[in-house]
Amino acid sequence: MAIGNFDGVHLGHRRIAERLLERAREVGGPAIVFTFDPHPVRLLRPSESPPPLTWTERKAQLLKEIGVDWVVAYPTDQRLLQLTAQQFFDQIVVDAVGARAMVEGPNFYFGHNREGTIERLGQMTDQAGMTLDIVRPVELDGQLVSSSLIRRLIGAGEVAAAATMLTEPYRIRGMVTHGAGRGSHIGFPTANLEAIDTLLPAVGVYAGRVPLGGKLVGAAINIGPNPTFGEQAHKVEVHLIDREESLYGEPLEVEFLSKLRDVRAFGSKEELIAQLREDVSRAREIAG
Known part of the structure; x- marks a missing residue:
């Protein structure tokens, strides 16, 4: 025991x-x-x-x-x-x-x-x-592995460093709810996650994976506001790479692999779309 x-x-x-x-x-x-x-x-x-x-x-x-x-x-x-x-x-x-x-x-x-x-x-x-x-x-790189240290890393957005200390990459879970629908209009539909009951990584854009149908599906995840459209409310938005699923009202788990960048405002919708294409490309490569 x-x-x-x-x-x-x-x-x-x-x-x-x-x-x-x-x-x-x-x-x-x-x-x-x-x-x-x-x-x-x-x-x-x-x-x-x-x-x-x-x-x-x-x-x-x-x-x-x-x-x-x-x-x-x-x-x-x-x-x-x-x-x-x-x-x-x-x-x-x-x-x-x-x-x-x-x-x-x-x-x-x-x-x-x-x-x-x-x-x-x-x-x-x-x-x-x-x-x-x-x-x-267990000691890793001169530091004792502990839940409190991992919590600090995740809170700072260092999910890749946290993953080296965990037995599996860090995951959150929540319920998929309706969002503003802007992602779909610009070609990047997202599942909006609410009712998350575990620690949320720092504001940023992340590469990750989502377990669906017995497989891990690559994902690009945005945590934080949407300053390009003047939205300041913090959201968790998950874009499934190369997949279209209707997940409204369902629970969803999201695994974090690496932080891609900070959240920032873009001068135009076109600039945002170009950056999202790059984010998804990098996330696809990291998620394998």
Whole structure:
């Protein structure tokens, strides 16, 4: 059993999951990740709660791709948050899950007021006759891979750098709604995305992909205002490359591969069209 938020499912999480699989094989049981929905900070300190990097189903999908057998997404509530470290260990780890081995990172805390340290967990697992593995963090280019670092990169538009630290390129999801329809009139129809529940990359134009019909379809994505037409509202507009799909009212996932450029105003509609052709050409090449 491994407990944690696993937000984003990055390379450090993969290292934990891989050790978890080794231990599960040794004890002859399933590899279980126990996570929380929502993140406890959302209830404890809402004003300090950062937007998540993954929604629960995506998190489970990414962990299953690594090989994890079960992902338990516990519905976080006040009862859970009031459990002492010992109560959490006894009620969740021992009684509910029946864990025989635990795997955690070095900065793991649990129980009310984060009173349960990794040292305390070691004492509890020893007393319960379990093994405890502490997995060292992953370092990339001199930086420790973490959800907070990845969040900063994505917030700055550095989605390609973030992708090197994630097990899969960064994705958002939302519902497709009707927009102004300008894209269709100039030959670049877009799906307008709303109700996005994860962190949005910085304002800019991106190359990406969209999962459709079991395939990943290349896309050019615009995040931000449309200054050429005097629109200041921030939008998320997704142009599917070489595809025309009616997606209104449907959920859509969008994967970000690379930032192409900043958003800027153009002197004419013709200048904008020329730039969009270049954007789509580059996005097509990056998306493969």
